Amino acid sequence: MNPLSFQFLSTVRLGVKSLMLHKLRSVLTMLGIIFGVCSVIAMLAIGEGASYAAQEEIKKLGSENIILRSLKPPDDAKLAGLGRGGALDYGLTYQDGARIQATIPGVRRVLPARIVRENVIFGPNSIPCQVIGTLPFYPEIVGLEVVRGRFLTETDERNTDNVCVLTVGLAQRLFPYQDPLDHSVKVDAFYYRVVGLVRERNLPEHRTQQAAMEGEPLDNNVYIPLATARTRFGEVLVRRSAGGFEAEKVELHELRVQMKSTESVETADPQIKTLLNRFHSKNDYEIIVPLQLLRQAERTKRIFNVVLGSIAAISLLVGGIGIMNIMLATVTERTREIGIRRALGAKRRDITLQFLVETVVLSVGGGLIGVALGIVTPLVVSSLTDMKTIVTLWSVLVAFGISGAVGIVFGLYPAKAAAQLDPIEALRHE
Amino acid sequence: MSTAPHPPEAIIRFVGIEKRYDLGGEAEVRALRGVDLTVNPGSYVAIMGPSGSGKSTMLNLIGCLDRPTAGSYFLGGTDVSRMPDDELSEARGRMIGFIFQSYNLIAQLTVIENIQVPLLYQGQDTRNFEEHCVKLAELVGLGDRLHHRPNQLSGGQQQRVAIARSLVNDPLLILADEPTGNLDSRTGREVLDLIDRLNVAGKTIVLVTHDDKVATRAHRVLHMKDGLIEREVLNRPLPRTNGEPAVPA
Ligand SMILES: Nc1ncnc2c1ncn2[C@@H]1O[C@H](COP(=O)(O)OP(=O)(O)OP(=O)(O)O)[C@@H](O)[C@H]1O
Numbered sequence: 001m002n003p004l005s006f007q008f009l010s011t012v013r014l015g016v017k018s019l020m021l022h023k024l025r026s027v028l029t030m031l032g033i034i035f036g037v038c039s040v041i042a043m044l045a046i047g048e049g050a051s052y053a054a055q056e057e058i059k060k061l062g063s064e065n066i067i068l069r070s071l072k073p074p075d076d077a078k079l080a081g082l083g084r085g086g087a088l089d090y091g092l093t094y095q096d097g098a099r100i101q102a103t104i105p106g107v108r109r110v111l112p113a114r115i116v117r118e119n120v121i122f123g124p125n126s127i128p129c130q131v132i133g134t135l136p137f138y139p140e141i142v143g144l145e146v147v148r149g150r151f152l153t154e155t156d157e158r159n160t161d162n163v164c165v166l167t168v169g170l171a172q173r174l175f176p177y178q179d180p181l182d183h184s185v186k187v188d189a190f191y192y193r194v195v196g197l198v199r200e201r202n203l204p205e206h207r208t209q210q211a212a213m214e215g216e217p218l219d220n221n222v223y224i225p226l227a228t229a230r231t232r233f234g235e236v237l238v239r240r241s242a243g244g245f246e247a248e249k250v251e252l253h254e255l256r257v258q259m260k261s262t263e264s265v266e267t268a269d270p271q272i273k274t275l276l277n278r279f280h281s282k283n284d285y286e287i288i289v290p291l292q293l294l295r296q297a298e299r300t301k302r303i304f305n306v307v308l309g310s311i312a313a314i315s316l317l318v319g320g321i322g323i324m325n326i327m328l329a330t331v332t333e334r335t336r337e338i339g340i341r342r343a344l345g346a347k348r349r350d351i352t353l354q355f356l357v358e359t360v361v362l363s364v365g366g367g368l369i370g371v372a373l374g375i376v377t378p379l380v381v382s383s384l385t386d387m388k389t390i391v392t393l394w395s396v397l398v399a400f401g402i403s404g405a406v407g408i409v410f411g412l413y414p415a416k417a418a419a420q421l422d423p424i425e426a427l428r429h430e
Numbered sequence: 431m432s433t434a435p436h437p438p439e440a441i442i443r444f445v446g447i448e449k450r451y452d453l454g455g456e457a458e459v460r461a462l463r464g465v466d467l468t469v470n471p472g473s474y475v476a477i478m479g480p481s482g483s484g485k486s487t488m489l490n491l492i493g494c495l496d497r498p499t500a501g502s503y504f505l506g507g508t509d510v511s512r513m514p515d516d517e518l519s520e521a522r523g524r525m526i527g528f529i530f531q532s533y534n535l536i537a538q539l540t541v542i543e544n545i546q547v548p549l550l551y552q553g554q555d556t557r558n559f560e561e562h563c564v565k566l567a568e569l570v571g572l573g574d575r576l577h578h579r580p581n582q583l584s585g586g587q588q589q590r591v592a593i594a595r596s597l598v599n600d601p602l603l604i605l606a607d608e609p610t611g612n613l614d615s616r617t618g619r620e621v622l623d624l625i626d627r628l629n630v631a632g633k634t635i636v637l638v639t640h641d642d643k644v645a646t647r648a649h650r651v652l653h654m655k656d657g658l659i660e661r662e663v664l665n666r667p668l669p670r671t672n673g674e675p676a677v678p679a
């Protein structure tokens with residue numbers, strides 16, 4: 001070890017020793033920094049976790065997709081939509097899908113879906129579910145995983161076959177003891193042969209508005225060919241509501257437009273709106289662009305980080321002032337020691353260094369404890385709640401770096417004050 | 431370095447040293463009013479005089495803790511009266527050992543650590559001086575107290591630690607401001623005996639005291655009054671001026 005680093009080490013040792021003389025005081029002084037650093041890391045971890053969860057959710061929707069959903073028009077527009085037999089006629093149509101496919105540039109394919117709420121029955125078991133009529137490439141766009149058997153095929157679609165695919169959760173409830181494959185389940189008045197089991201990766205997106213409001217279990221889905229859905233259920237759906245029965249005529253509940261690339265999403269979005277508005281006089285659909293949601297989520301996260309950063313800066317500032325206050329008191333208290341050291345040959349900068357090192361030891365020590373607590377706190381939070389937390393390396397480094405900087409900035413003045421003391425005056429100090 | 435005309439053997443040379451304290455406004459204290467003094471290596475000088483006569487002021491100036499308002503001070507041939515603060519610190523650390531009335535040990539350090547403090551500021555690696563410091567502690571009779579803290583020692587023991595500390599840099603000059611002021615007469619005598627031995631071993635001693643008995647141990651006694659050396663008494667012959675001890679150690 002070279003003499004310089006040895007000297008520095010002994011200065012640090014001396015600093016620690018002096019701080020150990022007043023353990024309680026040193027710990028209290030560190031608290032400001034401890035809480036500051038801890039809260040920065042913990043808050044950022046919670047924020048990061050929340051936004052990560054949101055972003056994952058959005059990413060699952062597919063950043064190259066544009067999702068259109070039928071929406072019951074607002075009340076005042078309802079009367080206008082009353083068609084034959086008093087059924088409310090609204091929503092997306094097969095025509096819409098065909099037009100988008102034909103006219104919007106960059107569209108890869110359009111996935112239509114009808115979503116009907118019904119009970120699915122096997123033997124004595126009857127379970128409320130969503131019957132989703134759709135096309136064979138549904139799993140690729142939505143992110144379904146075929147667990148057993150197969151998904152719907154072109155042949156099923158062409159022949160309007162009575163086949164269905166169940167989500168795993170539903171199958172387990174419906175068939176507690178048997179193998180569901182090749183058994184038939186009953187929906188409404190018809191029987192459908194189970195050909196496959198799937199697991200959904202992004203559940204919430206499949207809940208129709210009603211299902212969400214009624215609080216149905218999430219993964220009770222029965223997939224049937226779109227053509228089959230059309231013939232078996234017809235266009236007019238009757239559903240019970242608070243006011244009695246309500247009839248709706250909805251061709252399609254959902255259209256997923258998959259673009260060839262992420263880049264074309266943003267140009268296609270307004271084009272689709274313009275196209276649809278020509279054929280939809282009322283506001284009976286919504287358009288969801290996951291890519292925009294993603295950008296929005298990122299913006300929100302940035303703002304969140306700035307706000308957290310400011311809170312953190314303030315708490316560290318307060319911590320720094322606390323340290324400075326104590327160090328000033330320490331300098332006064334140790335005036336005589338300063339005089340002795342000066343008489344024994346200490347230069348001003350030796351004294352400055354001594355007190356600066358003490359301050360930095362305080363703040364960096366506080367910083368280290370803060371980092372430890374800041375890493376543990378999110379773990380505790382996510383084990384007590386179902387919040388996801390992510391401690392990022394940069395938040396740890398930044399928080400720790402700031403704590404060190406606080407030590408230097410707020411330690412400099414007391415240390416300089418100590419060094420400026422006149423040796424004789426200092427020696428005379430009681 | 432200075433080329434001022436002075437006998438090369440003088441360790442301290444004061445030429446017309448003045449120290450004034452400005453108390454603001456018209457008020458001014460003239461603590462020293464043009465002191466001339468030459469101290470040769472190996473001599474033992476006692477300073478006496480009534481309170482407020484300027485004894486401590488003079489000792490502080492000799493110890494480079496302060497700078498004179500006027501006049502020149504040559505320490506070992508170097509003019510230190512206008513030196514910048516850092517160089518003064520350097521000079522103190524290298525050439526001067528202090529013994530204070532109130533011991534002035536650092537409370538949070540052990541005996542051995544206190545003895546090592548001056549080395550630290552010389553940029554020395556204290557590990558290389560472990561043995562040296564232990565020897566000094568043994569010299570002052572505290573070889574068995576190395577790891578005690580000052581508050582675990584008696585006054586006399588603390589003062590002996592201070593003496594060991596003053597020796598660690600092998601200084602030219604040892605300055606003591608009423609070193610026995612806080613001690614009972616017997617312990618005081620032991621401390622003074624120790625100082626005598628240092629002088630015999632060749633160290634130059636300047637000591638401030640109120641006690642005639644203490645002063646009789648010195649070669650020269652300077653009597654101060656109102657910021658001037660009023661008279662000087664020679665107790666016994668000064669050692670030879672080449673710095674060799676008068677009596678072999
Ligand atoms: N920092 C100062 N500011 C103003 N006056 C001072 C200061 N230091 C010393 N003096 C004055 O200088 C004079 C000499 O003081 P000094 O301390 O040298 O006396 P002394 O001979 O050591 O006295 P004592 O025997 O009581 O210690 C005194 O009048 C004192 O009031």
Ligand SMILES: [Mg+2]
Nearest residue numbers: 485486487607
């Ligand atoms: Mg005095």
